Amino acid sequence: MAPSRALLRCTARCTMSSVLRPSPRLLSTACRISSPPSALHPGPLRYSTPIRIQVVAPARRRCYSQDANPPEPPDYLNEAELSIFNKIKAELEPVKLEVQDISGGCGSMYALEIESSKFKGLPVIKQHKLVNKVLAEEIKGWHGVQLRTKAV
Structure with a gap:
């Protein structure tokens, strides 16, 4: 899945106000999720532990x-x-x-x-x-x- 779609999916599942909302600036970067697998289950939204999303910028290329x-x-x-x-x-x-x-x-x-x-x-x-x-x-x-x- 493309990073932008993954970020959209991550943020779409998180409807709580304390979690990041998708923005155009974040959609072009990758997304790493550090949360228990149960929190990503598409079932009812029950979060006992907060989901943390770490945005990773793409690497820059240097041609020496x-x-x-x-x-x-x-x-x-x-x-x-x-x-x-x-x-x-x-x-x-x-x-x-x-x-x-x-x-x-x-x-x-x-x-x-x-x-x-x-x-x-x-x-x-x-x-x-x-x-x-x-x-x-x-x-x-x-x-x-x-x-x-x-x-x-």
Whole structure:
């Protein structure tokens, strides 16, 4: 059973006012119940011992290995994609970089996903302006660009 459904089921059975009520914030976390099994029986609500619900936050993932190795261009990139990849890699020193021609092969529209430490402290607009500055000459000949940037 999914954690959110388990939490809903736990709190739905506990109708006493001293027990936690479900909230949107708690529904995205896991639920551990420390109570006697008899208290969880779906029979009549008779609680001789209180039910304690411990909310457990999901673990965060840390990727230390990404910082050590700069991204390498995949072998499936065409010449134009490779040129864009290398230019961004040289200027912005990204941790993650993906370049994709989404125009069907004619090179008029690209999707770029960039994660870099140079974006730290900058709002998204300024991150995009920085990428536009790096690719100013290339962007003049494009129809459009999809940018996804993230500070590391």
